Amino acid sequence: MKPLYAQSQLRAMEQAHAHDGLMEKAGAAAARLASSLLLTVSGARILVLAGPGNNGGDALVAARYLRQQGYQVDVVFTGTYASLPPDARAAYEAWLADGGEIASGLPQGREWQLIVDGLFGIGLTRELDALHRDLVQQVNAMGVPVLSLDIPTGICMHTGRVLGAAVCAAHTLTFLGLKPGLYTQDGPDHAGQVYLDNLGLNAAPPAAGFLVDVPPALPARRRLNSHKGSHGSVGVIGGAEHMVGAVLLAGRAALRAGAGRVYCGLLAGSAPALDQGQAELMLRDAASVPQFATVMVAGPGMGQSDTAVSLLHSLLELSQLLILDADALNLLAAHPELQAILHQRKPGTLAITPHPGEAATLLHITTAEVQADRVASALRMAREFGAIVVLKGCGSVVALPDGRWFINHSGNPGMASAGMGDTLCGIIAALAAQEMSLEEAVLLAVYLHGAAADSLVAKGVGPVGMTASEVASEARALLNQWRYR
Numbered sequence: 001m002k003p004l005y006a007q008s009q010l011r012a013m014e015q016a017h018a019h020d021g022l023m024e025k026a027g028a029a030a031a032r033l034a035s036s037l038l039l040t041v042s043g044a045r046i047l048v049l050a051g052p053g054n055n056g057g058d059a060l061v062a063a064r065y066l067r068q069q070g071y072q073v074d075v076v077f078t079g080t081y082a083s084l085p086p087d088a089r090a091a092y093e094a095w096l097a098d099g100g101e102i103a104s105g106l107p108q109g110r111e112w113q114l115i116v117d118g119l120f121g122i123g124l125t126r127e128l129d130a131l132h133r134d135l136v137q138q139v140n141a142m143g144v145p146v147l148s149l150d151i152p153t154g155i156c157m158h159t160g161r162v163l164g165a166a167v168c169a170a171h172t173l174t175f176l177g178l179k180p181g182l183y184t185q186d187g188p189d190h191a192g193q194v195y196l197d198n199l200g201l202n203a204a205p206p207a208a209g210f211l212v213d214v215p216p217a218l219p220a221r222r223r224l225n226s227h228k229g230s231h232g233s234v235g236v237i238g239g240a241e242h243m244v245g246a247v248l249l250a251g252r253a254a255l256r257a258g259a260g261r262v263y264c265g266l267l268a269g270s271a272p273a274l275d276q277g278q279a280e281l282m283l284r285d286a287a288s289v290p291q292f293a294t295v296m297v298a299g300p301g302m303g304q305s306d307t308a309v310s311l312l313h314s315l316l317e318l319s320q321l322l323i324l325d326a327d328a329l330n331l332l333a334a335h336p337e338l339q340a341i342l343h344q345r346k347p348g349t350l351a352i353t354p355h356p357g358e359a360a361t362l363l364h365i366t367t368a369e370v371q372a373d374r375v376a377s378a379l380r381m382a383r384e385f386g387a388i389v390v391l392k393g394c395g396s397v398v399a400l401p402d403g404r405w406f407i408n409h410s411g412n413p414g415m416a417s418a419g420m421g422d423t424l425c426g427i428i429a430a431l432a433a434q435e436m437s438l439e440e441a442v443l444l445a446v447y448l449h450g451a452a453a454d455s456l457v458a459k460g461v462g463p464v465g466m467t468a469s470e471v472a473s474e475a476r477a478l479l480n481q482w483r484y485r
């Protein structure tokens with residue numbers, strides 16, 4: 001896991017090292033990366049975009065180093081000299097003193113092999129104005145690789161949201177520490193490959209959150225002398241008429257992630273007595289399932305019938321570890337009396353896995369408002385529902401009631417297909433059944449789920465057409481590889 005920082009923490013780091021030449025180091029690092037990216041292009045021409053603040057200063061330093069290395073460098077500066085912050089002003093003067101020139105608009109009739117984006121960094125506080133929006137759109141239309149400094153211009157460092165328009169970079173060199181906006185929402189689509197340069201600062205403050213980019217804690221190795229009862233029992237309730245598959249997908253995923261036994265309770269009157277594709281699943285009357293299970297999942301395809309409400313009600317009052325998804329979340333949103341029970345539960349025994357639409361229903365806001373700040377939305381749900389929360393989507397956010405949060409770094413758009421969420425809750429339940437805490441199970445399951453999808457893409461199974469069942473099988477392969485090899 002890697003630390004993620006808030007703007008205030010990055011500012012404090014900058015201030016504590018105000019006399020350490022950080023901008024010079026940042027610009028030099030940018031020039032090094034730029035020239036390594038251009039290695040195969042001799043005599044390359046580089047466009048450097050410098051904005052009105054210190055991000056622009058970094059770019060001007062990089063421009064100077066690149067010019068000294070023999071590149072042809074065109075600088076476009078969008079600020080005003082008089083309002084530049086001191087370090088950036090010094091960088092501006094040094095560029096001119098070195099013989100560099102400054103243009104205020106894009107030079108015509110030139111072709112560049114690389115663009116360095118130093119328009120805005122972590123100081124972007126509002127939507128881009130018309131001038132910058134226009135420039136960003138022109139840059140994106142050029143089809144030239146872009147190296148963004150600190151964060152792609154136009155991306156909000158906290159939320160990953162596009163503020164009006166944003167640069168689509170192939171590479172982002174980020175300074176001092178990683179920013180959450182690089183890893184969730186629209187950040188990953190704009191940042192390309194991310195490189196971190198800590199500018200020589202080795203002591204960093206405590207993280208605001210964490211990026212989960214390696215497998216977190218794994219379940220213990222199995223004792224040779226173990227039996228099916230040693231690996232827990234998962235129960236899954238849901239599957240109203242026409243939605244039976246959701247429960248079967250969750251149950252099958254739980255088997256593949258190692259649960260000793262899996263029971264499924266289907267609400268549909270026409271439900272099968274056997275899963276023809278997975279005879280190991282034990283199909284029972286939904287109301288009876290909790291008595292067999294150490295960990296329960298409720299919600300996949302559950303519908304919102306009175307039966308569903310009363311099943312959920314009784315489940316919330318039981319002490320088992322519980323994972324709620326899909327319709328269970330919609331029911332929770334619609335029935336305040338169900339929410340009231342949540343706070344009587346033992347801490348750490350409930351997880352909820354909303355996608356942004358379900359999160360909006362739970363929080364009584366719009367999906368756009370949820371997405372405007374995914375970390376804040378996930379933390380709010382964690383607090384209000386006393387639950388471990390997975391806010392799914394690109395850069396899934398895991399938030400805990402005590403205020404800790406994580407952004408998951410695995411996964412890809414091949415996962416945007418029906419059944420993926422059912423698979424995720426089956427995996428969470430199976431890991432929790434194998435004696436992990438629910439918090440550990442959630443963190444591992446979210447990473448594993450995405451890593452399995454990434455592994456399938458690497459093998460050519462996706463992103464197009466990758467199925468949730470395939471992800472469950474690949475998750476099994478990875479879990480075995482991580483734990484036993």
Ligand SMILES: NC(=O)C1=CN([C@@H]2O[C@H](COP(=O)(O)OP(=O)(O)OC[C@H]3O[C@@H](n4cnc5c(N)ncnc54)[C@H](O)[C@@H]3O)[C@@H](O)[C@H]2O)[C@@H](O)CC1
Nearest residue numbers: 022023026053054055120121122123124125126127128150
């Ligand atoms: N100060 C330092 O010691 C260091 C700063 N660094 C760089 O400095 C950056 C942060 O610099 P700043 O705080 O100056 O911020 P930025 O350079 O990101 O931009 C801030 C400037 O843009 C203006 N602005 C914000 N939103 C705007 C909008 N939508 N339209 C038009 N103007 C807008 C602000 O009023 C301000 O003038 C970092 O991202 C990093 O690149 C690094 O060099 C590390 C060291």
Ligand SMILES: Nc1ncnc2c1ncn2[C@@H]1O[C@H](COP(=O)(O)OP(=O)(O)O)[C@@H](O)[C@H]1O
Nearest residue numbers: 392393394411412413415416418419420421422
């Ligand atoms: N673009 C994406 N990048 C990464 N993960 C994604 C992406 N799209 C979907 N996912 C993941 O796939 C799963 C989809 O869950 P959900 O929307 O509940 O699907 P369903 O209800 O159809 O099963 C979530 O874990 C989500 O994080």
Ligand SMILES: [K+]
Nearest residue numbers: 120149151153
């Ligand atoms: K930038």
